[in-house]
Amino acid sequence: MSKKILTIMILSTILFFFGCKEKNEPEKSKEDVEFEKFLEESGNRIKEFKNRKIYKKLTSQILDSIPDDKLEQTIFDNIYEIIGEDYQNELKNVKKLTKGQQAFFSTWILEGEVNNGGFNQFYFNSSGQYAEMAKIGLKTIGAEKFSELTKRANKIFNENKERIEEFDDGTMESFSESYKGNPLNDLDTEFYKLYELEKIGDLRIKYIRENKNEFTTK
Template sequence: MRFFDALKKDDPAYEIFNSALDTVFDEGDGVTEHIERLTDQARLVYLLWCLDGEVHNGGFDQLFTNSLGNHCLEILRHLEVVGATNSHRLLARAVSWFPNSSPSRNRTERWSQHESFSDNPEYQAEMDRLDTEFYEYKDNLASLVNAYVARHPDASVRA
Protein backbone atom coordinates (compact mmCIF):
# COMPACT_ATOMS: atom_id res chain seq x y z
CA MET A 1 0.00 0.00 0.00
CA ARG A 2 1.21 3.48 -0.87
CA PHE A 3 0.45 6.39 1.42
CA PHE A 4 -1.24 8.11 -1.53
CA ASP A 5 -3.91 5.40 -1.54
CA ALA A 6 -4.73 6.09 2.11
CA LEU A 7 -5.13 9.83 1.51
CA LYS A 8 -8.55 9.16 -0.04
CA LYS A 9 -9.82 7.86 3.33
CA ASP A 10 -11.18 9.82 6.31
CA ASP A 11 -8.25 8.84 8.53
CA PRO A 12 -5.20 8.09 6.35
CA ALA A 13 -2.86 7.36 9.26
CA TYR A 14 -5.27 4.75 10.59
CA GLU A 15 -5.35 3.07 7.17
CA ILE A 16 -1.54 3.04 7.06
CA PHE A 17 -1.40 1.70 10.62
CA ASN A 18 -3.76 -1.16 9.78
CA SER A 19 -1.77 -2.05 6.67
CA ALA A 20 1.44 -1.89 8.71
CA LEU A 21 -0.10 -4.06 11.41
CA ASP A 22 -1.00 -6.69 8.80
CA THR A 23 2.53 -6.50 7.41
CA VAL A 24 4.23 -6.75 10.79
CA PHE A 25 2.33 -9.89 11.79
CA ASP A 26 1.88 -11.40 8.29
CA GLU A 27 3.01 -15.00 7.86
CA GLY A 28 4.13 -15.30 11.44
CA ASP A 29 3.01 -16.79 14.68
CA GLY A 30 0.72 -13.84 15.41
CA VAL A 31 2.88 -12.84 18.35
CA THR A 32 6.32 -12.06 16.94
CA GLU A 33 6.52 -8.53 15.58
CA HIS A 34 8.44 -8.15 12.31
CA ILE A 35 8.78 -4.38 12.25
CA GLU A 36 11.76 -4.65 9.90
CA ARG A 37 9.25 -5.35 7.12
CA LEU A 38 8.14 -1.70 7.21
CA THR A 39 9.61 1.28 5.41
CA ASP A 40 10.98 4.06 7.60
CA GLN A 41 7.85 6.13 6.95
CA ALA A 42 5.50 3.26 7.81
CA ARG A 43 7.52 2.53 10.97
CA LEU A 44 6.92 6.09 12.11
CA VAL A 45 3.16 5.78 11.57
CA TYR A 46 3.02 2.32 13.16
CA LEU A 47 5.08 3.20 16.23
CA LEU A 48 3.39 6.53 16.94
CA TRP A 49 -0.06 4.99 16.52
CA CYS A 50 0.94 2.20 18.90
CA LEU A 51 2.40 4.71 21.38
CA ASP A 52 -0.84 6.65 21.43
CA GLY A 53 -2.86 3.50 22.10
CA GLU A 54 -0.40 2.08 24.63
CA VAL A 55 -0.23 5.20 26.79
CA HIS A 56 -3.99 5.74 26.62
CA ASN A 57 -4.49 2.10 27.63
CA GLY A 58 -2.07 1.82 30.53
CA GLY A 59 0.20 4.83 30.69
CA PHE A 60 3.91 5.20 30.17
CA ASP A 61 4.59 2.49 32.74
CA GLN A 62 2.77 -0.05 30.54
CA LEU A 63 4.81 1.09 27.55
CA PHE A 64 7.99 0.04 29.31
CA THR A 65 6.77 -3.45 30.15
CA ASN A 66 5.22 -4.27 26.77
CA SER A 67 7.02 -5.04 23.51
CA LEU A 68 6.53 -1.49 22.20
CA GLY A 69 9.04 -0.43 24.85
CA ASN A 70 11.72 -2.01 22.64
CA HIS A 71 11.36 1.06 20.43
CA CYS A 72 11.30 3.95 22.97
CA LEU A 73 14.32 5.77 21.56
CA GLU A 74 13.10 5.42 17.98
CA ILE A 75 9.69 6.70 19.07
CA LEU A 76 11.36 9.76 20.60
CA ARG A 77 12.98 10.54 17.22
CA HIS A 78 9.66 10.06 15.43
CA LEU A 79 7.89 12.42 17.82
CA GLU A 80 10.44 15.09 16.88
CA VAL A 81 9.89 14.44 13.17
CA VAL A 82 6.13 15.06 13.38
CA GLY A 83 6.51 18.02 15.74
CA ALA A 84 4.94 16.38 18.80
CA THR A 85 7.02 18.46 21.20
CA ASN A 86 4.86 17.89 24.27
CA SER A 87 4.67 14.11 23.78
CA HIS A 88 8.41 14.06 23.15
CA ARG A 89 9.04 15.95 26.40
CA LEU A 90 6.78 13.58 28.35
CA LEU A 91 8.34 10.41 26.95
CA ALA A 92 11.86 11.79 27.43
CA ARG A 93 11.04 12.48 31.06
CA ALA A 94 9.59 8.98 31.49
CA VAL A 95 12.63 7.24 29.99
CA SER A 96 14.96 9.33 32.16
CA TRP A 97 14.33 6.79 34.94
CA PHE A 98 16.31 4.21 32.95
CA PRO A 99 20.12 4.07 33.03
CA ASN A 100 21.45 6.75 30.67
CA SER A 101 17.82 7.54 29.73
CA SER A 102 17.99 4.50 27.50
CA PRO A 103 15.55 1.63 28.10
CA SER A 104 16.97 -1.62 26.80
CA ARG A 105 15.65 -2.83 23.45
CA ASN A 106 15.63 -6.29 25.01
CA ARG A 107 12.35 -6.72 26.84
CA THR A 108 13.73 -9.00 29.57
CA GLU A 109 16.60 -6.60 30.29
CA ARG A 110 14.19 -3.66 30.25
CA TRP A 111 11.95 -5.45 32.77
CA SER A 112 14.98 -5.83 35.04
CA GLN A 113 15.84 -2.15 34.61
CA HIS A 114 12.23 -1.20 35.27
CA GLU A 115 12.02 -3.41 38.34
CA SER A 116 14.83 -1.43 39.98
CA PHE A 117 12.64 1.71 40.25
CA SER A 118 9.02 0.76 39.50
CA ASP A 119 8.06 0.49 43.19
CA ASN A 120 9.55 3.89 44.00
CA PRO A 121 6.71 6.22 45.06
CA GLU A 122 8.42 9.14 43.29
CA TYR A 123 8.46 7.16 40.03
CA GLN A 124 4.81 6.20 40.41
CA ALA A 125 3.79 9.79 41.15
CA GLU A 126 5.75 11.09 38.18
CA MET A 127 4.23 8.51 35.82
CA ASP A 128 0.78 9.56 37.04
CA ARG A 129 1.61 13.21 36.28
CA LEU A 130 3.06 12.38 32.86
CA ASP A 131 0.08 10.17 31.97
CA THR A 132 -2.38 12.87 33.01
CA GLU A 133 -0.59 15.44 30.89
CA PHE A 134 -0.44 13.05 27.92
CA TYR A 135 -4.20 12.49 28.20
CA GLU A 136 -4.71 16.24 27.70
CA TYR A 137 -3.62 15.47 24.12
CA LYS A 138 -1.89 18.80 23.53
CA ASP A 139 -0.09 17.43 20.46
CA ASN A 140 -3.03 15.57 18.89
CA LEU A 141 -0.83 12.78 17.59
CA ALA A 142 -3.51 11.55 15.19
CA SER A 143 -3.56 14.91 13.39
CA LEU A 144 0.23 15.15 13.34
CA VAL A 145 0.60 11.63 11.94
CA ASN A 146 -2.11 12.28 9.33
CA ALA A 147 -0.21 15.41 8.26
CA TYR A 148 2.98 13.31 8.01
CA VAL A 149 1.20 10.79 5.78
CA ALA A 150 -0.04 13.62 3.55
CA ARG A 151 3.54 14.95 3.20
CA HIS A 152 4.79 11.51 2.07
CA PRO A 153 2.31 10.33 -0.59
CA ASP A 154 4.96 8.30 -2.43
CA ALA A 155 5.92 6.28 0.64
CA SER A 156 4.82 2.68 0.92
CA VAL A 157 4.15 0.40 3.86
CA ARG A 158 6.23 -2.66 3.04
CA ALA A 159 10.01 -2.31 2.83
Protein backbone atom coordinates in the same frame (compact mmCIF):
# COMPACT_ATOMS: atom_id res chain seq x y z
CA MET B 1 -75.88 -17.98 27.17
CA SER B 2 -75.46 -18.30 23.43
CA LYS B 3 -72.18 -19.26 21.86
CA LYS B 4 -72.15 -15.91 20.01
CA ILE B 5 -72.38 -13.88 23.25
CA LEU B 6 -69.76 -16.11 24.93
CA THR B 7 -67.38 -15.59 22.03
CA ILE B 8 -67.85 -11.83 22.18
CA MET B 9 -67.16 -11.85 25.93
CA ILE B 10 -63.98 -13.90 25.47
CA LEU B 11 -62.74 -11.61 22.70
CA SER B 12 -63.53 -8.53 24.78
CA THR B 13 -61.61 -9.97 27.74
CA ILE B 14 -58.57 -10.73 25.54
CA LEU B 15 -58.62 -7.26 23.97
CA PHE B 16 -59.05 -5.65 27.38
CA PHE B 17 -56.14 -7.65 28.82
CA PHE B 18 -53.70 -6.80 26.05
CA GLY B 19 -54.91 -3.24 25.86
CA CYS B 20 -54.35 -2.72 29.56
CA LYS B 21 -50.98 -4.40 29.44
CA GLU B 22 -49.86 -2.10 26.67
CA LYS B 23 -51.15 0.96 28.49
CA ASN B 24 -49.58 -0.09 31.79
CA GLU B 25 -46.12 -0.59 30.31
CA PRO B 26 -43.85 2.16 31.65
CA GLU B 27 -42.62 4.64 29.09
CA LYS B 28 -38.92 4.40 28.31
CA SER B 29 -36.86 7.04 30.03
CA LYS B 30 -34.53 9.32 28.11
CA GLU B 31 -31.60 7.37 29.55
CA ASP B 32 -33.06 4.06 28.31
CA VAL B 33 -33.57 5.44 24.82
CA GLU B 34 -30.07 6.90 24.72
CA PHE B 35 -28.57 3.62 25.98
CA GLU B 36 -30.42 1.61 23.31
CA LYS B 37 -29.18 4.07 20.71
CA PHE B 38 -25.64 3.72 22.07
CA LEU B 39 -25.84 -0.09 21.83
CA GLU B 40 -27.14 0.07 18.29
CA GLU B 41 -24.45 2.52 17.20
CA SER B 42 -21.75 0.46 18.94
CA GLY B 43 -22.96 -2.66 17.16
CA ASN B 44 -22.86 -0.85 13.84
CA ARG B 45 -19.33 0.41 14.50
CA ILE B 46 -18.12 -3.08 15.46
CA LYS B 47 -19.70 -4.52 12.33
CA GLU B 48 -18.16 -1.79 10.20
CA PHE B 49 -14.74 -2.39 11.81
CA LYS B 50 -14.88 -6.14 11.22
CA ASN B 51 -15.88 -5.60 7.59
CA ARG B 52 -13.34 -2.85 6.90
CA LYS B 53 -11.23 -3.15 3.78
CA ILE B 54 -7.60 -4.05 4.46
CA TYR B 55 -5.09 -3.12 1.78
CA LYS B 56 -2.07 -5.31 1.18
CA LYS B 57 -0.70 -2.58 -1.06
CA LEU B 58 -1.31 1.15 -0.93
CA THR B 59 -1.05 3.65 -3.74
CA SER B 60 -1.24 7.43 -3.72
CA GLN B 61 -4.70 7.21 -5.29
CA ILE B 62 -5.96 4.85 -2.58
CA LEU B 63 -4.64 7.11 0.19
CA ASP B 64 -6.34 10.11 -1.42
CA SER B 65 -9.65 8.24 -1.45
CA ILE B 66 -9.59 7.40 2.27
CA PRO B 67 -11.12 9.96 4.67
CA ASP B 68 -9.08 11.24 7.61
CA ASP B 69 -11.14 9.36 10.20
CA LYS B 70 -10.18 6.02 8.60
CA LEU B 71 -6.66 6.83 7.43
CA GLU B 72 -4.72 5.76 10.52
CA GLN B 73 -6.47 2.40 10.80
CA THR B 74 -5.78 1.84 7.10
CA ILE B 75 -2.06 2.50 7.58
CA PHE B 76 -1.91 0.32 10.70
CA ASP B 77 -3.62 -2.59 8.92
CA ASN B 78 -1.32 -2.22 5.92
CA ILE B 79 1.80 -2.30 8.08
CA TYR B 80 0.69 -5.59 9.63
CA GLU B 81 0.08 -6.93 6.13
CA ILE B 82 3.73 -6.10 5.43
CA ILE B 83 5.38 -7.36 8.62
CA GLY B 84 3.00 -10.26 9.30
CA GLU B 85 2.30 -11.76 12.72
CA ASP B 86 5.86 -12.80 13.52
CA TYR B 87 5.73 -11.18 16.96
CA GLN B 88 9.10 -12.53 18.08
CA ASN B 89 10.79 -10.62 15.25
CA GLU B 90 8.33 -7.73 15.09
CA LEU B 91 10.78 -4.99 16.03
CA LYS B 92 13.32 -6.32 13.55
CA ASN B 93 10.69 -6.31 10.79
CA VAL B 94 9.38 -2.86 11.70
CA LYS B 95 12.91 -1.49 11.42
CA LYS B 96 12.84 -2.54 7.75
CA LEU B 97 9.95 -0.16 7.09
CA THR B 98 10.27 3.42 5.88
CA LYS B 99 10.97 6.24 8.30
CA GLY B 100 7.35 7.35 8.00
CA GLN B 101 5.94 3.90 8.67
CA GLN B 102 8.19 3.48 11.70
CA ALA B 103 7.11 6.87 13.03
CA PHE B 104 3.46 6.03 12.53
CA PHE B 105 3.60 2.52 14.00
CA SER B 106 5.68 3.35 17.09
CA THR B 107 3.74 6.52 18.00
CA TRP B 108 0.38 4.80 17.46
CA ILE B 109 1.43 2.04 19.88
CA LEU B 110 2.87 4.43 22.48
CA GLU B 111 -0.21 6.66 22.40
CA GLY B 112 -2.57 3.70 22.78
CA GLU B 113 -0.64 2.16 25.67
CA VAL B 114 -0.16 5.40 27.62
CA ASN B 115 -3.79 6.40 27.20
CA ASN B 116 -4.84 2.96 28.41
CA GLY B 117 -2.47 2.42 31.34
CA GLY B 118 0.21 5.09 31.41
CA PHE B 119 3.91 4.94 30.60
CA ASN B 120 4.28 2.10 33.09
CA GLN B 121 2.06 -0.11 30.93
CA PHE B 122 3.91 0.95 27.79
CA TYR B 123 7.24 -0.26 29.17
CA PHE B 124 5.74 -3.22 31.02
CA ASN B 125 4.36 -4.71 27.79
CA SER B 126 6.32 -5.67 24.70
CA SER B 127 5.41 -2.24 23.34
CA GLY B 128 8.31 -0.89 25.37
CA GLN B 129 10.68 -2.11 22.68
CA TYR B 130 9.51 0.86 20.59
CA ALA B 131 10.51 3.46 23.20
CA GLU B 132 13.42 4.96 21.26
CA MET B 133 11.66 4.66 17.90
CA ALA B 134 8.58 6.41 19.30
CA LYS B 135 10.67 9.29 20.64
CA ILE B 136 12.17 9.79 17.18
CA GLY B 137 8.82 9.17 15.50
CA LEU B 138 7.04 11.84 17.54
CA LYS B 139 9.66 14.36 16.46
CA THR B 140 9.32 13.19 12.85
CA ILE B 141 5.58 13.90 12.74
CA GLY B 142 6.01 17.26 14.47
CA ALA B 143 4.91 16.33 18.01
CA GLU B 144 7.95 17.97 19.57
CA LYS B 145 6.56 18.30 23.10
CA PHE B 146 5.46 14.64 23.17
CA SER B 147 8.90 13.64 21.89
CA GLU B 148 10.63 15.54 24.71
CA LEU B 149 8.28 13.97 27.27
CA THR B 150 8.96 10.49 25.89
CA LYS B 151 12.71 11.19 26.04
CA ARG B 152 12.33 11.98 29.74
CA ALA B 153 10.16 8.90 30.26
CA ASN B 154 12.77 6.68 28.57
CA LYS B 155 15.46 8.08 30.86
CA ILE B 156 13.38 7.55 34.00
CA PHE B 157 12.48 4.01 32.98
CA ASN B 158 16.09 3.07 32.25
CA GLU B 159 17.15 4.46 35.63
CA ASN B 160 14.45 2.43 37.41
CA LYS B 161 14.33 -0.55 35.08
CA GLU B 162 15.54 -3.18 37.55
CA ARG B 163 13.05 -2.15 40.25
CA ILE B 164 10.12 -1.99 37.82
CA GLU B 165 11.00 -5.32 36.20
CA GLU B 166 10.94 -7.03 39.61
CA PHE B 167 7.13 -6.97 39.29
CA ASP B 168 7.16 -8.66 35.89
CA ASP B 169 6.05 -12.15 36.92
CA GLY B 170 3.06 -12.34 34.58
CA THR B 171 0.36 -11.70 37.19
CA MET B 172 -2.12 -8.84 37.32
CA GLU B 173 -1.42 -8.41 41.03
CA SER B 174 2.25 -7.67 40.40
CA PHE B 175 1.39 -5.40 37.50
CA SER B 176 -0.89 -3.37 39.77
CA GLU B 177 1.82 -3.23 42.43
CA SER B 178 4.28 -1.85 39.88
CA TYR B 179 2.38 1.47 39.85
CA LYS B 180 3.00 2.16 43.55
CA GLY B 181 5.65 4.84 43.94
CA ASN B 182 6.45 4.57 40.24
CA PRO B 183 8.23 7.76 39.07
CA LEU B 184 6.60 7.42 35.66
CA ASN B 185 3.14 8.16 37.07
CA ASP B 186 3.64 11.93 37.07
CA LEU B 187 4.52 11.87 33.39
CA ASP B 188 1.13 10.36 32.53
CA THR B 189 -0.61 13.53 33.68
CA GLU B 190 1.76 15.61 31.56
CA PHE B 191 1.04 13.37 28.57
CA TYR B 192 -2.72 13.85 28.86
CA LYS B 193 -2.42 17.61 29.31
CA LEU B 194 -0.28 17.92 26.20
CA TYR B 195 -3.33 17.06 24.10
CA GLU B 196 -4.41 20.64 24.72
CA LEU B 197 -1.36 21.75 22.73
CA GLU B 198 -0.65 18.92 20.30
CA LYS B 199 -2.94 16.31 18.78
CA ILE B 200 -0.81 13.28 17.90
CA GLY B 201 -3.45 11.80 15.62
CA ASP B 202 -3.90 15.02 13.67
CA LEU B 203 -0.14 15.36 13.27
CA ARG B 204 0.16 11.76 12.04
CA ILE B 205 -2.58 12.32 9.47
CA LYS B 206 -0.95 15.55 8.31
CA TYR B 207 2.39 13.75 7.98
CA ILE B 208 0.84 10.92 5.97
CA ARG B 209 -0.91 13.35 3.60
CA GLU B 210 2.31 15.29 3.04
CA ASN B 211 4.57 12.22 2.74
CA LYS B 212 2.47 9.69 0.84
CA ASN B 213 5.58 8.17 -0.74
CA GLU B 214 6.53 6.89 2.72
CA PHE B 215 3.36 4.79 2.86
CA THR B 216 2.85 3.59 -0.69
CA THR B 217 4.06 0.40 -2.32
CA LYS B 218 7.20 0.90 -4.36
